[in-house]
Amino acid sequence: MDRLTRGLVAGAAGTTALNMVTYLDMVVRGRPASSTPEDSVERLTEMAGVDLGDEEKAENRKAGLGPMLGFGTGLGAGLLYGLLMGGRRVPRPLGAVVLTGLAMAGSSAPMTALGLTDPRQWTGSDWAADAVPHLAYGAVAAGVYNALR
Numbered sequence: 762m763d764r765l766t767r768g769l770v771a772g773a774a775g776t777t778a779l780n781m782v783t784y785l786d787m788v789v790r791g792r793p794a795s796s797t798p799e800d801s802v803e804r805l806t807e808m809a810g811v812d813l814g815d816e817e818k819a820e821n822r823k824a825g826l827g828p829m830l831g832f833g834t835g836l837g838a839g840l841l842y843g844l845l846m847g848g849r850r851v852p853r854p855l856g857a858v859v860l861t862g863l864a865m866a867g868s869s870a871p872m873t874a875l876g877l878t879d880p881r882q883w884t885g886s887d888w889a890a891d892a893v894p895h896l897a898y899g900a901v902a903a904g905v906y907n908a909l910r
Contacts, residue, residue, distance in 0.1 A: 762909055764843040764844070764846065764847055764848060765840060765843050765844065766843075767843055767905075767906050767909040767910070768839040768840045768841070768842050768843020768844065768906065769836055769839055769840055769843070770839070770905060770906075770909060771839045771842065771843070771860075771901075771902040771903070771905040771906035771909070772835045772836040772837070772838055772839020772840060772842075772902055773835070773836060773839070774901050774902060774905040775835055775838070775839060775860060775864070775897075775898035775899065775901045775902030775905070776831065776832055776834075776835030776836065776898065777901075778894075778897040778898055778900070778901035778902075779831075779835065779864070779894045779895060779897055779898040780831075780894075781897070782893060782894040782897040783894045786890065786893070786894070797872055797877055797878060798826075798827030798828060798830055798831060799823040799824060799826075799827040800872075800875075800877050801827065801830055801871065801872055801875060801877060802822075802823045802826040802827050802830065803823055804875045804876075804877065805875070831868070834864060834867040834868050835864060835898060835902075837867060838860060838863035838864045838867050838898075838902070839860070839902055839906070841863055842856070842859060842860055842863060842902070842906065843906070845859075846906070850907065850910060851903070851907070853900075853903045853904055853907055854903075856899075856902075856903030856906060856907065857896070857899040857900045857902075857903040857904075858899065859899070859903075860898065860899035860902045860903050860906075861892075861895045861896050861898065861899030861900075862899075864895045864898045864899065864902075865891065865892070865895045868895075869891070
């Protein structure tokens with residue numbers, strides 16, 4: 762299996778872990794889902810001049826496209842990791858840190874650029890809510906990447 766395929770598979774596994782931890786957090790804390798994925802879709806489609814249809818269809822399409830942005834981020838971070846690491850065996854803790862950073866940057870940087878969030882204004886609780894699922898992503902993705910060698 763080549764490094765790009767390993768990266769994509771690792772990114773998919775990491776994305777699954779991130780989603781599971783996120784949904785578990787919603788259950789435990791009784792919090793709602795974040796609206797930032799759908800807000801991102803709305804902002805991007807406005808900028809691109811794309812019409813998502815009437816109000817009901819537009820909301821449904823945003824609800825579908827928002828999570829797809831997350832899948833793209835997770836797969837992209839895994840792919841980038843595969844490109845960066847090549848055939849090298851990276852210790853799992855280091856790989857987990859790198860993958861966590863790639864996933865966090867891949868999700869927060871675009872939303873910051875779109876003006877939807879500002880990490881400089883986040884509280885400790887906000888950072889924890891963002892970091893913990895991304896740490897799950899990094900740990901699982903690193904483990905899968907190494908296991909596929």
